[in-house]
Amino acid sequence: MSTLRTCDLIINVPGRPDGFALNMSIEPGQIWGVLGPNGAGKTTLLHTLAGLLPTRSGQVILNEAPLVELKRRDIARHLGLVFQERQDSFPATVMETALIGRHPWLSPWESEKGDDQKCAQQALEAMEVDHLSDRLLSTLSGGERQRVAIATLMTQNPDIWLLDEPTNHLDLHHQVKVMNLLRNQAAENKAVFMCLHDLNLAARWCSHVLLLYPNGDACWGSADTMLKPSALEQLYNQKLMTVQVDGAPVFVPVSAGV
Amino acid sequence: MMRPIALPLSVLAIASLLSMIISVGVGSVAISPAEVWSVLIGDGSGLQRTLVLELRLPRTLSAFATGGLLAVAGALMQVLLRNPLADPYVLGLSGGAAVGALFAMLAGLGGALVSGSAFAGAMLATVMVFGLAHGTGSWSPSRLLLTGVVVAAGWGAVITLMLAISPARELPGMLYWLMGDVSYARAPWAGLGLLALVCLIVIPLGRSLNVLARGPMQAAALGISVRPLEWLIYVLASLLTATAVTMAGSIGFVGLIVPHMLRLVLGNDQRLILPACALAGGTLLVLADTLARTVIAPEQLPVGVITALLGVPTFLYLLHRSR
Amino acid sequence: MIKLKVLAVMLGWMLLVPPGLAAPVCATDDLEVEVCLDHPAKRIAALSPGATELVWAAGAGDQVVAVVAFSDYPPAAKNVTSVGSHTRMDMERLLQLQPDLVIGWVTGNPSEQMAILKEMGMPVFSIEPRSFEAVSHTIERISVLAGTESAGYTEAERFRQGISTLKAQYDSADPVRVFYQVWDEPLMTVNGEHLIGEMIELCGGDNVFGSLARLVPRISAEAVVAANPEAILAGGMGEENRHWLTRWTAFPTLAATTQNNLFFIPPSLVQRPTPRMLEGTRLFCEKLEVARDRRS
Numbered sequence: 092m093s094t095l096r097t098c099d100l101i102i103n104v105p106g107r108p109d110g111f112a113l114n115m116s117i118e119p120g121q122i123w124g125v126l127g128p129n130g131a132g133k134t135t136l137l138h139t140l141a142g143l144l145p146t147r148s149g150q151v152i153l154n155e156a157p158l159v160e161l162k163r164r165d166i167a168r169h170l171g172l173v174f175q176e177r178q179d180s181f182p183a184t185v186m187e188t189a190l191i192g193r194h195p196w197l198s199p200w201e202s203e204k205g206d207d208q209k210c211a212q213q214a215l216e217a218m219e220v221d222h223l224s225d226r227l228l229s230t231l232s233g234g235e236r237q238r239v240a241i242a243t244l245m246t247q248n249p250d251i252w253l254l255d256e257p258t259n260h261l262d263l264h265h266q267v268k269v270m271n272l273l274r275n276q277a278a279e280n281k282a283v284f285m286c287l288h289d290l291n292l293a294a295r296w297c298s299h300v301l302l303l304y305p306n307g308d309a310c311w312g313s314a315d316t317m318l319k320p321s322a323l324e325q326l327y328n329q330k331l332m333t334v335q336v337d338g339a340p341v342f343v344p345v346s347a348g349v
Numbered sequence: 350m351m352r353p354i355a356l357p358l359s360v361l362a363i364a365s366l367l368s369m370i371i372s373v374g375v376g377s378v379a380i381s382p383a384e385v386w387s388v389l390i391g392d393g394s395g396l397q398r399t400l401v402l403e404l405r406l407p408r409t410l411s412a413f414a415t416g417g418l419l420a421v422a423g424a425l426m427q428v429l430l431r432n433p434l435a436d437p438y439v440l441g442l443s444g445g446a447a448v449g450a451l452f453a454m455l456a457g458l459g460g461a462l463v464s465g466s467a468f469a470g471a472m473l474a475t476v477m478v479f480g481l482a483h484g485t486g487s488w489s490p491s492r493l494l495l496t497g498v499v500v501a502a503g504w505g506a507v508i509t510l511m512l513a514i515s516p517a518r519e520l521p522g523m524l525y526w527l528m529g530d531v532s533y534a535r536a537p538w539a540g541l542g543l544l545a546l547v548c549l550i551v552i553p554l555g556r557s558l559n560v561l562a563r564g565p566m567q568a569a570a571l572g573i574s575v576r577p578l579e580w581l582i583y584v585l586a587s588l589l590t591a592t593a594v595t596m597a598g599s600i601g602f603v604g605l606i607v608p609h610m611l612r613l614v615l616g617n618d619q620r621l622i623l624p625a626c627a628l629a630g631g632t633l634l635v636l637a638d639t640l641a642r643t644v645i646a647p648e649q650l651p652v653g654v655i656t657a658l659l660g661v662p663t664f665l666y667l668l669h670r671s672r
Numbered sequence: 673m674i675k676l677k678v679l680a681v682m683l684g685w686m687l688l689v690p691p692g693l694a695a696p697v698c699a700t701d702d703l704e705v706e707v708c709l710d711h712p713a714k715r716i717a718a719l720s721p722g723a724t725e726l727v728w729a730a731g732a733g734d735q736v737v738a739v740v741a742f743s744d745y746p747p748a749a750k751n752v753t754s755v756g757s758h759t760r761m762d763m764e765r766l767l768q769l770q771p772d773l774v775i776g777w778v779t780g781n782p783s784e785q786m787a788i789l790k791e792m793g794m795p796v797f798s799i800e801p802r803s804f805e806a807v808s809h810t811i812e813r814i815s816v817l818a819g820t821e822s823a824g825y826t827e828a829e830r831f832r833q834g835i836s837t838l839k840a841q842y843d844s845a846d847p848v849r850v851f852y853q854v855w856d857e858p859l860m861t862v863n864g865e866h867l868i869g870e871m872i873e874l875c876g877g878d879n880v881f882g883s884l885a886r887l888v889p890r891i892s893a894e895a896v897v898a899a900n901p902e903a904i905l906a907g908g909m910g911e912e913n914r915h916w917l918t919r920w921t922a923f924p925t926l927a928a929t930t931q932n933n934l935f936f937i938p939p940s941l942v943q944r945p946t947p948r949m950l951e952g953t954r955l956f957c958e959k960l961e962v963a964r965d966r967r968s
Contacts, residue, residue: 165572167572168572171571172570174566177564178563181428181563182612184616187559191559191563194556194560199554199557377764378765396767399767399792400764400767404763404767405764518778518779519779533785642762647761647762647765648741648757649757
């Protein structure tokens with residue numbers, strides 16, 4: 092099981108002065124939610140943690156080794172990412188897409204075997220898209236494509252799951268299904284780190300929260316300490332009303348007049 | 350589900366062999382199959398031996414090599430640019446080769462020097478586009494494509510200029526080089542060797558290409574070193590195209606249509622598509638060339654015309670069926 | 673003693689061999705290549721319409737086994753097997769006819785295909801006469817290779833005499849400024865080094881574009897109007913191209929237009945460097961005479 096640590100990390104958002112240095116430790120069993128308004132740098136942070144973007148300063152450390160010193164293939168065996176925006180320009184079927192998740196585990200001379208296909212098949216079933224496995228990706232709806240992307244990450248089966256707004260395009264049923272899946276992964280000692288648009292999802296499902304402000308400020312910690320209405324109102328520049336449902340808070344935006 | 354590789358490749362291999370047999374057996378001079386066979390085993394009259402061994406066989410092998418090289422180069426370009434409309438010439442390679450060849454002709458050189466000059470021109474075009482499209486991070490396909498298209502247009506202008514200022518005596522030679530002609534290729538072995546080599550390289554590389562086709566970020570996240578792989582594909586595709594154009598001038602259509610058609614039928618696994626392109630591209634060009642030299646003999650048609658006439662309806666039919 | 677016997681045997685052999693049995697024939701072509709045949713050629717392939725005419729002029733028409741498209745003169749050539757376009761020949765058909773001599777055209781045939789023939793050991797004789805004397809010389813050389821010297825030399829001499837007669841006839845004629853139009857779109861002419869340029873000079877014409885560098889330059893209509901030729905002669909592909917001349921009637925200041933010196937000569941008589949140029953030159957000179965008459 093792997094741990095992802097940041098050491099005085101300052102992410103590089105072009106045109107923005109240095110933000111707050113991040114010193115977090117993403118550990119097995121934790122589910123992190125990253126909250127912040129548009130433009131706060133959530134996606135940039137996620138890509139930097141995955142080693143796809145350079146830091147402005149500081150380091151990202153995967154299991155005691157700095158990310159920059161590791162080979163891409165080794166990184167991919169420990170860390171996987173679901174993107175918010177996907178380029179689907181080249182045609183591929185759903186099954187083919189899920190199967191590429193096995194790539195980091197296969198040597199160049201191996202081809203996908205029965206086990207790999209079973210793995211992909213199970214992932215597609217878990218995401219309820221297995222009935223579409225021979226369809227071209229471009230013919231699917233946004234929600235179906237999102238589920239295929241998550242299934243691909245499942246097939247890759249890394250220790251650390253990074254997801255950029257995983258519930259985008261998903262209907263309520265599948266939103267809950269995905270969040271349950273992530274909770275199960277954390278229960279199996281994976282680490283989950285995701286950017287979320289909906290702070291109520293963070294409130295219900297996350298164990299830890301990182302708040303990213305547009306000017307670069309940040310604070311992080313366990314979910315109950317971070318999800319304070321005053322901090323959230325400042326973050327989103329929006330007045331909120333809090334209700335308790337089923338043991339977890341629900342935040343409802345209110346208009347200024349009330 | 351994963352499609353089996355062995356069956357389609359075997360079918361294509363048999364088709365390739367058949368096409369080559371037809372090409373060697375058919376020509377504007379009628380030679381019966383029995384006579385062709387006797388030539389191949391060492392017998393046959395002097396004329397038959399000359400026709401089969403010195404005209405048809407090298408021409409068939411050259412056509413196969415050229416078609417295979419162009420089809421594989423087209424498939425690689427389509428992965429590199431993540432664009433199913435890319436062909437081997439889209440980045441200006443054939444333009445550079447043409448300028449090299451025409452320049453050699455203008456300077457009064459002939460034969461191997463023209464071929465060498467064409468090859469040098471193609472590689473120069475490669476380096477130019479590579480250098481101009483250089484940027485931070487991986488090349489974006491659109492940047493590479495735009496650079497290549499503009500450079501190709503530039504070569505086109507240079508070619509037009511050379512045609513305009515060259516003395517009348519050089520003109521026919523230049524025009525026929527530009528149209529492409531398999532009969533000029535005398536030594537197919539370099540082309541065939543390169544084709545075989547690239548197909549071998551593709552075996553360990555194929556899956557990485559599949560992943561790269563999903564996008565560079567996704568590929569990096571799955572463990573691919575994107576920049577070195579893109580560079581490798583670019584160099585391979587350029588080498589293949591430069592060799593093909595050097596052998597037979599710029600024959601169009603094969604590099605665009607063959608990978609497309611195969612993808613419609615066989616799916617998207619590059620480990621299958623790339624060797625299939627080599628076989629199918631070779632077969633197509635061998636058949637096209639056989640038609641080009643016999644259908645209205647003694648008039649000889651440019652082979653590019655036939656590849657278009659064969660390729661377009663086949664492609665449209667496959668596209669219609671796949672809908 | 674033994675040496676003497678060997679000498680005697682050798683002398684005996686030399687006397688026994690009939691003279692001229694294995695007499696090779698040689699000639700140097702226009703690419704400076706010397707072509708030698710073991711015996712005069714019996715199966716000749718003529719790979720351009722001009723070459724076909726010249727081979728017939730050399731008296732070797734009966735020995736021609738292959739021609740190319742558009743070999744329409746003499747009419748007998750139309751009955752000979754064609755091997756396709758001279759720019760892209762059907763090599764199989766050519767080889768099937770088993771020629772023992774190939775007459776190629778320097779700028780007409782693709783060098784790659786000629787290289788293939790040479791690689792197979794085929795004797796290739798490349799010609800392209802660029803002057804009147806060269807026409808005669810070419811006919812003579814072909815007749816040597818074909819073993820038809822008497823017919824060939826006679827024809828070459830006839831052509832020579834005809835040209836020099838014309839030359840003498842028009843030697844002191846008043847120069848007439850001439851524009852020779854090779855093609856309509858794009859507008860093309862010839863310079864002084866072209867064979868047609870030589871023809872113009874022989875007839876006492878002054879080629880207004882004679883000093884241009886390129887052999888067949890592309891020019892503009894303005895250049896023609898600026899040069900103000902007295903006579904315009906047009907040739908081209910096909911026999912009926914009179915509309916090429918009518919465009920010049922749109923320029924009323926042009927001397928050729930005002931004098932109505934817009935002449936047409938059948939291109940087949942001037943555009944191939946063959947004995948028919950004698951007829952063409954005669955016609956050309958007559959047209960220039962008409963132009964001179966119209967001056968007064």
